[in-house]
Amino acid sequence: MYVKICGITKPEQGVAIEQMGANGLGFICVSSSPRYVDCRQICEITDRLSLKVDRIGVFLDAELSEINSIVTQAKLNIVQLHGNESPVFCDRLRHELPDIKIIKALRIATREALDRANLYANWVDAILLDAYDPRLAGGTGKTIDWNMLAKFRPDCDWWLAGGLSITNITTALEQVKPDGVDISSGVEQSPGDKDLEQVRKLLAMIDNQLVIT
Numbered sequence: 259m260y261v262k263i264c265g266i267t268k269p270e271q272g273v274a275i276e277q278m279g280a281n282g283l284g285f286i287c288v289s290s291s292p293r294y295v296d297c298r299q300i301c302e303i304t305d306r307l308s309l310k311v312d313r314i315g316v317f318l319d320a321e322l323s324e325i326n327s328i329v330t331q332a333k334l335n336i337v338q339l340h341g342n343e344s345p346v347f348c349d350r351l352r353h354e355l356p357d358i359k360i361i362k363a364l365r366i367a368t369r370e371a372l373d374r375a376n377l378y379a380n381w382v383d384a385i386l387l388d389a390y391d392p393r394l395a396g397g398t399g400k401t402i403d404w405n406m407l408a409k410f411r412p413d414c415d416w417w418l419a420g421g422l423s424i425t426n427i428t429t430a431l432e433q434v435k436p437d438g439v440d441i442s443s444g445v446e447q448s449p450g451d452k453d454l455e456q457v458r459k460l461l462a463m464i465d466n467q468l469v470i471t
Contacts, residue, residue, distance in 0.1 A: 259431075259468055260417065260438030262314060263457060265293035267450035272303040274454055278461055282312035282336065284440070287320065287328055292449035293442070300332040312336050314361070319343065322354055329355060338363060338386065348381040359383040361417070366402050372410060379413035386440055389420035401426065407434040424459050431467045439464070 264284030266272045272283055285300045286293040295303075304313050315334045317325055319341035329337060337351065338361040348360055362378045363386040364371065375385045387407070389400035401421035410416065418436040423444030430439075443449070445456040 259436075259464055260415075261461060261464060262312075262417070262438065262440045263445065263452070264314070264316065264419075264440055264442040265446070265450055266303060266452070267293060267295050267299070268452070269303045269306050271452045271454065273306050275452065275457055276307055276311040278454075278458055280311065280457070280461065281438075282314050283307070284314045284316050284338065284442070285332070285334070286316050287324075288316065288318040288340070295450075297328050297331050300328070300334075304333050312359075314338055316340055322347075322350060325351065326354055329358060335359065336361060336383075340388075345378055345381045348378060352381065361386050363388050363419070365389065366406070369406050372406065375410070375412045375416070382414060384415040384417055384438065385412050386417040386419055388440075401430075404430060404433045410434070422460075424456060424463060427460055427463050428467055431464070 260281045262282040262284055263275050263280045265286055266283045275283060285295050288294055307313065313334045314336040315328055316338045317340065325337060336359045340363040348362060351360060360382040361384045362382045364374055366372060366387050378385060387402060389402050415437040417438035417440050418430060418434060419440035421444060422430060422439055422441045441460060445453055445460055447453045
């Protein structure tokens with residue numbers, strides 16, 4: 259089970275969360291987000307991380323040149339696309355950054371929205387399913403209707419996001435079988451300020467659930 263903690267803004271919290279065993283740390287490269295960090299701030303965090311943890315930049319309808327610049331300067335190794343990027347854009351990004359993994363996020367409100375997943379399966383390394391909100395692209399604290407996901411099996415790995423926390427992570431993993439989970443607001447004291455005890459408890463609950471299953 260891949261565990262990504264997203265919306266990291268503080269170097270000391272990034273280091274602590276890596277040491278707790280998270281697989282990836284997410285950095286929001288979207289200036290309108292309350293969890294936004296610029297390239298300099300990302301570098302301040304990634305310079306203190308080991309190469310064992312993935313460093314994931316989250317972008318929203320950004321230009322290829324912007325993504326390339328931030329990935330290179332901040333030493334990121336995964337790009338997460340959270341906007342309306344097309345499969346063609348994903349293919350162009352793959353050619354631009356051949357050594358970088360690509361995650362495509364889809365905001366899900368209906369079963370029909372799930373049909374878009376396989377449009378991307380051949381172009382990305384994983385699909386991330388997040389809850390739909392008409393105003394916000396992510397970090398909403400809302401959950402998807404997990405009943406829709408019971409038979410969701412795209413042709414690539416997929417991660418579950420959207421309102422996950424210690425109050426519902428066990429139920430989520432029992433009900434659906436994602437290859438990874440992405441947690442942000444569910445382990446925060448305020449946007450971008452992680453509650454490290456909540457992170458610790460959540461990682462332990464995921465480990466326990468995997469042992470049981």
